[in-house]
Amino acid sequence: MSLGRILIVDDEPKLIHLVREILQATGYEVLASSSGNPALDMVAMEQPELVILDITLFGSLDGFEVARRIREFSEVPIIMLTARINESDKLRGFEAGVDDYITKPFSSKELLARIRAVLKRTKGTQTPAIESIIECGSLKIDLMRRTVCNNGRAIHLTPTEYKLLHELTINHNKVMLHEQLLTAVWGEEYRNDVDYLRSYIHYLRKKLEPDPTNPEMIVNCQGVGYMLVVPEGDG
Numbered sequence: 001m002s003l004g005r006i007l008i009v010d011d012e013p014k015l016i017h018l019v020r021e022i023l024q025a026t027g028y029e030v031l032a033s034s035s036g037n038p039a040l041d042m043v044a045m046e047q048p049e050l051v052i053l054d055i056t057l058f059g060s061l062d063g064f065e066v067a068r069r070i071r072e073f074s075e076v077p078i079i080m081l082t083a084r085i086n087e088s089d090k091l092r093g094f095e096a097g098v099d100d101y102i103t104k105p106f107s108s109k110e111l112l113a114r115i116r117a118v119l120k121r122t123k124g125t126q127t128p129a130i131e132s133i134i135e136c137g138s139l140k141i142d143l144m145r146r147t148v149c150n151n152g153r154a155i156h157l158t159p160t161e162y163k164l165l166h167e168l169t170i171n172h173n174k175v176m177l178h179e180q181l182l183t184a185v186w187g188e189e190y191r192n193d194v195d196y197l198r199s200y201i202h203y204l205r206k207k208l209e210p211d212p213t214n215p216e217m218i219v220n221c222q223g224v225g226y227m228l229v230v231p232e233g234d235g
Contacts, residue, residue: 008033010057
Protein backbone atom coordinates (compact mmCIF):
# COMPACT_ATOMS: atom_id res chain seq x y z
CA MET A 1 0.00 0.00 0.00
CA SER A 2 1.42 3.40 -1.03
CA LEU A 3 2.30 5.87 1.70
CA GLY A 4 1.39 8.68 -0.68
CA ARG A 5 2.54 10.43 -3.81
CA ILE A 6 5.61 12.70 -3.81
CA LEU A 7 6.72 14.97 -6.66
CA ILE A 8 10.46 15.57 -7.16
CA VAL A 9 11.39 18.68 -9.16
CA ASP A 10 15.12 18.82 -9.98
CA ASP A 11 17.33 19.34 -13.04
CA GLU A 12 19.83 16.63 -12.03
CA PRO A 13 18.78 13.18 -13.38
CA LYS A 14 21.13 11.39 -10.97
CA LEU A 15 19.56 13.11 -7.97
CA ILE A 16 16.05 12.34 -9.20
CA HIS A 17 17.08 8.70 -9.61
CA LEU A 18 18.57 8.60 -6.09
CA VAL A 19 15.55 10.20 -4.41
CA ARG A 20 13.17 8.00 -6.40
CA GLU A 21 15.00 4.86 -5.23
CA ILE A 22 14.89 5.98 -1.58
CA LEU A 23 11.22 6.91 -1.65
CA GLN A 24 9.99 3.92 -3.61
CA ALA A 25 11.88 1.56 -1.31
CA THR A 26 10.07 3.17 1.61
CA GLY A 27 6.63 2.82 0.02
CA TYR A 28 6.00 6.20 -1.63
CA GLU A 29 4.77 6.67 -5.19
CA VAL A 30 7.08 9.06 -7.05
CA LEU A 31 6.51 11.65 -9.79
CA ALA A 32 9.36 13.67 -11.29
CA SER A 33 10.00 16.78 -13.36
CA SER A 34 13.13 18.71 -14.33
CA SER A 35 11.47 22.09 -14.95
CA GLY A 36 8.86 24.37 -13.47
CA ASN A 37 5.90 24.47 -15.85
CA PRO A 38 5.45 20.67 -16.11
CA ALA A 39 5.80 20.53 -12.32
CA LEU A 40 2.93 23.00 -11.91
CA ASP A 41 0.78 20.83 -14.18
CA MET A 42 1.61 17.77 -12.08
CA VAL A 43 0.72 19.50 -8.81
CA ALA A 44 -2.65 20.54 -10.25
CA MET A 45 -3.50 17.26 -11.97
CA GLU A 46 -1.86 14.62 -9.75
CA GLN A 47 -2.28 16.35 -6.35
CA PRO A 48 0.78 14.88 -4.62
CA GLU A 49 1.03 14.78 -0.83
CA LEU A 50 4.39 16.59 -0.89
CA VAL A 51 6.74 18.36 -3.32
CA ILE A 52 10.55 18.17 -3.15
CA LEU A 53 11.76 21.19 -5.10
CA ASP A 54 15.27 22.29 -6.10
CA ILE A 55 16.10 25.99 -6.35
CA THR A 56 17.86 25.57 -9.72
CA LEU A 57 15.74 24.16 -12.56
CA PHE A 58 15.69 23.93 -16.35
CA GLY A 59 13.61 26.61 -18.03
CA SER A 60 12.59 30.12 -17.06
CA LEU A 61 11.21 29.37 -13.59
CA ASP A 62 13.42 28.80 -10.56
CA GLY A 63 12.33 26.94 -7.44
CA PHE A 64 11.23 30.10 -5.64
CA GLU A 65 8.88 31.10 -8.48
CA VAL A 66 7.51 27.55 -8.77
CA ALA A 67 6.76 27.56 -5.03
CA ARG A 68 4.99 30.93 -5.31
CA ARG A 69 2.83 29.70 -8.18
CA ILE A 70 1.98 26.46 -6.41
CA ARG A 71 0.77 28.48 -3.42
CA GLU A 72 -1.72 30.29 -5.63
CA PHE A 73 -3.79 27.13 -5.97
CA SER A 74 -2.50 24.50 -3.51
CA GLU A 75 -1.35 24.10 0.09
CA VAL A 76 0.72 20.98 -0.66
CA PRO A 77 3.81 20.84 1.63
CA ILE A 78 7.04 21.87 -0.11
CA ILE A 79 10.59 20.89 0.88
CA MET A 80 13.26 22.84 -0.97
CA LEU A 81 16.60 21.30 -1.96
CA THR A 82 19.63 23.55 -2.05
CA ALA A 83 23.39 23.20 -2.39
CA ARG A 84 23.77 26.38 -0.39
CA ILE A 85 21.84 27.59 2.60
CA ASN A 86 21.95 31.16 3.82
CA GLU A 87 19.53 33.41 5.62
CA SER A 88 18.41 35.27 2.48
CA ASP A 89 17.61 32.03 0.64
CA LYS A 90 15.67 30.77 3.65
CA LEU A 91 13.66 33.97 3.86
CA ARG A 92 12.92 33.93 0.11
CA GLY A 93 11.79 30.34 0.36
CA PHE A 94 9.56 30.82 3.38
CA GLU A 95 8.03 33.92 1.81
CA ALA A 96 7.29 31.84 -1.31
CA GLY A 97 5.53 29.20 0.80
CA VAL A 98 8.27 26.61 1.37
CA ASP A 99 7.78 24.47 4.49
CA ASP A 100 11.33 23.17 5.04
CA TYR A 101 14.83 22.90 3.54
CA ILE A 102 17.30 20.07 2.90
CA THR A 103 20.90 20.91 2.05
CA LYS A 104 22.68 18.75 -0.55
CA PRO A 105 24.32 16.30 -0.11
CA PHE A 106 21.95 14.56 2.30
CA SER A 107 21.51 11.04 3.64
CA SER A 108 18.48 8.85 3.03
CA LYS A 109 17.72 8.97 6.76
CA GLU A 110 17.72 12.78 6.79
CA LEU A 111 15.52 12.95 3.69
CA LEU A 112 12.94 10.55 5.10
CA ALA A 113 13.01 12.23 8.51
CA ARG A 114 12.32 15.63 6.95
CA ILE A 115 9.51 14.26 4.81
CA ARG A 116 7.83 12.57 7.77
CA ALA A 117 8.22 15.67 9.93
CA VAL A 118 6.73 17.99 7.31
CA LEU A 119 3.83 15.64 6.55
CA LYS A 120 3.11 15.24 10.26
CA ARG A 121 3.29 18.98 10.85
CA THR A 122 1.00 19.85 7.94
CA LYS A 123 -1.44 16.95 8.22
CA GLY A 124 -4.89 18.20 9.11
CA THR A 125 -3.88 21.84 8.64
CA GLN A 126 -4.09 21.97 4.85
CA THR A 127 -6.98 23.86 3.38
CA PRO A 128 -8.83 22.35 0.42
CA ALA A 129 -7.14 23.08 -2.89
CA ILE A 130 -8.56 26.04 -4.75
CA GLU A 131 -10.01 25.11 -8.13
CA SER A 132 -7.25 25.67 -10.67
CA ILE A 133 -9.76 26.81 -13.34
CA ILE A 134 -12.69 29.13 -12.65
CA GLU A 135 -15.36 29.65 -15.31
CA CYS A 136 -17.73 32.57 -15.24
CA GLY A 137 -20.01 32.29 -18.24
CA SER A 138 -17.75 32.59 -21.29
CA LEU A 139 -14.83 33.73 -19.13
CA LYS A 140 -12.23 31.14 -18.11
CA ILE A 141 -9.54 32.00 -15.54
CA ASP A 142 -6.70 29.49 -15.22
CA LEU A 143 -5.04 30.23 -11.88
CA MET A 144 -2.21 27.77 -12.44
CA ARG A 145 -1.16 29.07 -15.86
CA ARG A 146 -2.12 32.68 -15.10
CA THR A 147 -4.20 32.94 -18.26
CA VAL A 148 -7.59 34.52 -18.92
CA CYS A 149 -9.76 33.66 -21.94
CA ASN A 150 -13.16 34.84 -23.11
CA ASN A 151 -14.95 32.59 -25.61
CA GLY A 152 -11.61 30.88 -26.18
CA ARG A 153 -9.83 34.16 -26.96
CA ALA A 154 -6.85 35.09 -24.78
CA ILE A 155 -7.28 38.35 -22.84
CA HIS A 156 -4.13 40.33 -22.15
CA LEU A 157 -3.98 41.77 -18.64
CA THR A 158 -1.25 43.87 -17.07
CA PRO A 159 0.44 42.32 -14.01
CA THR A 160 -1.60 44.56 -11.69
CA GLU A 161 -4.87 43.81 -13.48
CA TYR A 162 -4.18 40.09 -13.24
CA LYS A 163 -3.26 40.35 -9.58
CA LEU A 164 -6.54 42.12 -8.85
CA LEU A 165 -8.54 39.58 -10.86
CA HIS A 166 -6.68 36.74 -9.12
CA GLU A 167 -7.66 38.10 -5.71
CA LEU A 168 -11.32 38.36 -6.76
CA THR A 169 -11.21 34.90 -8.35
CA ILE A 170 -9.83 32.97 -5.39
CA ASN A 171 -12.58 34.61 -3.32
CA HIS A 172 -15.33 34.35 -5.94
CA ASN A 173 -18.91 34.85 -4.75
CA LYS A 174 -17.54 36.56 -1.63
CA VAL A 175 -17.58 40.29 -0.95
CA MET A 176 -14.03 41.64 -0.92
CA LEU A 177 -13.79 44.94 0.94
CA HIS A 178 -12.00 47.87 -0.67
CA GLU A 179 -9.33 47.72 2.04
CA GLN A 180 -8.78 43.98 1.55
CA LEU A 181 -8.25 44.31 -2.18
CA LEU A 182 -6.04 47.37 -1.93
CA THR A 183 -3.85 45.76 0.72
CA ALA A 184 -3.58 42.41 -1.11
CA VAL A 185 -2.79 43.91 -4.52
CA TRP A 186 -0.89 47.12 -3.80
CA GLY A 187 0.18 46.90 -0.16
CA GLU A 188 -0.83 48.22 3.23
CA GLU A 189 0.11 51.80 2.35
CA TYR A 190 -2.63 51.85 -0.34
CA ARG A 191 -5.46 50.52 1.82
CA ASN A 192 -7.41 53.82 1.71
CA ASP A 193 -6.89 54.67 -1.99
CA VAL A 194 -10.36 53.63 -3.15
CA ASP A 195 -10.18 55.76 -6.31
CA TYR A 196 -7.12 53.76 -7.35
CA LEU A 197 -9.07 50.54 -6.99
CA ARG A 198 -12.06 51.90 -8.88
CA SER A 199 -9.80 52.77 -11.83
CA TYR A 200 -8.45 49.24 -12.08
CA ILE A 201 -11.91 47.70 -11.69
CA HIS A 202 -12.93 49.94 -14.62
CA TYR A 203 -9.99 48.62 -16.71
CA LEU A 204 -10.89 45.00 -15.88
CA ARG A 205 -14.54 45.46 -16.75
CA LYS A 206 -13.64 46.97 -20.13
CA LYS A 207 -11.60 43.86 -20.94
CA LEU A 208 -13.88 41.20 -19.43
CA GLU A 209 -17.51 42.34 -19.34
CA PRO A 210 -19.80 42.13 -22.42
CA ASP A 211 -21.29 45.46 -21.29
CA PRO A 212 -18.87 47.27 -18.94
CA THR A 213 -21.53 49.87 -18.08
CA ASN A 214 -23.78 47.10 -16.72
CA PRO A 215 -21.31 44.67 -15.15
CA GLU A 216 -22.49 41.15 -14.39
CA MET A 217 -19.18 39.53 -13.41
CA ILE A 218 -17.39 42.09 -11.24
CA VAL A 219 -20.17 43.75 -9.25
CA ASN A 220 -20.29 46.53 -6.68
CA CYS A 221 -21.34 45.47 -3.19
CA GLN A 222 -23.19 48.20 -1.28
CA GLY A 223 -20.35 50.68 -1.75
CA VAL A 224 -18.01 48.63 0.48
CA GLY A 225 -16.28 46.39 -2.03
CA TYR A 226 -16.50 44.15 -5.06
CA MET A 227 -17.33 40.55 -5.85
CA LEU A 228 -16.63 38.24 -8.78
CA VAL A 229 -19.93 36.48 -9.43
CA VAL A 230 -19.57 32.88 -10.58
CA PRO A 231 -23.02 31.36 -11.29
CA GLU A 232 -23.81 28.03 -9.66
CA GLY A 233 -22.63 25.22 -11.91
CA ASP A 234 -19.69 27.24 -13.24
CA GLY A 235 -16.21 27.14 -11.72
